[in-house]
Amino acid sequence: MEMITDIKPLELVNGITGYYKHGESMSFGLVLIKAGSDLPAHNHVHEQITYIIEGELEMKIGDELVTLRPGAVQVIPSNVLHGAKAISDCKLIDVFNPVREDYR
Numbered sequence: 825m826e827m828i829t830d831i832k833p834l835e836l837v838n839g840i841t842g843y844y845k846h847g848e849s850m851s852f853g854l855v856l857i858k859a860g861s862d863l864p865a866h867n868h869v870h871e872q873i874t875y876i877i878e879g880e881l882e883m884k885i886g887d888e889l890v891t892l893r894p895g896a897v898q899v900i901p902s903n904v905l906h907g908a909k910a911i912s913d914c915k916l917i918d919v920f921n922p923v924r925e926d927y928r
Contacts, residue, residue: 828854834927837863839910842918844927851924857881857914865907870920872900879914883907892916 831843839861844853851870857863857879865884874883874897881892885906892898900906 837861842927844924846923846928849922851918851920851927853918853920853924853927855914855916855918857908857910857916859910859912859914861910863908865905867903867905868924869902870922870924871902873919874898874900875917875919877915877917879916880911881914881916882909882911 826845828843828845831845833841833843835841836855839858840855840863841857842853842855844851846852859879874892876892876894876896878894883890883892883898883906885898885900886904890898891911
């Protein structure tokens, strides 16, 4: 059995660290974000589902601005431009399909 915290962390950008496990067709990530950290707008082929465990995260998804708090879940469709800014320290889960080969 592997614990998520036993996985080598991946720093996505300054202040945003992910712990990723990959299956055949999807990737699962526990993501820790420090307050004030900014994930620049980007897109990818992967469909993404984000679930907020702790904290407050402001996301721009396409033309929509949403504020996610604990218990919120957000689907980000494939190839849609999106970015985020942490209002407070955050802990969240990201799931991607297909596999995020760039996160291995």
